[in-house]
Amino acid sequence: MAFIGFTGKQDQLLDDKNRMAIPAKWREHFDAPAYLTSGDEPCIAVYTKAAFEAAAAEVLSLPASTKEGRDGRRKFFGDAHDVGKDSSGRLLIPQALIKHAGLQKDLVVVGAGEWFEIWDKAAWLAYAGGGAGE
Helix, strand or coil, X not given: CCCCCECCEEEXXXXXXXXXXXXXXXXXXXXXXXXXXXXXXXXXXXXXXXXXXXXXXXXXXXXXXXXXXXHHHHHHHHCCEEECECCCCEEECCHHHHHHHCCCCEEEEEECECEEEEEEHHHHHHHHCCCCCC
16 A cells, blocks of 8 residues: 555654654664754654655745745754664754754654654653654
8 A cells, every 4th residue: 555644643752862753653664864853843853755755845836036035944954864774773862953842751742644744742742732652
């Protein structure tokens, strides 16, 4: 069956080395590096290589001659990190993105179609009204 996108929510943990396990049902989609960037809300957006390339094409379609185009490029590419998964299927999350999302130990990952998001659990519960986790 073709991949239709990341779906569902799951609780996760951030370990003391700033690593988080990719949920097992999503791991197979990350043979190449994952691309992490700041989300519009206080979260981290995680893309496969193909999804990142598609999103990058959208950002690059904005004219660089406009403030909107330049700002979009700076935010999307300036905050982006390519991160490989380790042998246990964990991502090492860069400190700048941890700070952006306000991540503590307890996390929630949320499927968002072409990408998934990493949220601090308390922030997700406040944002979503308490409906996180499976």
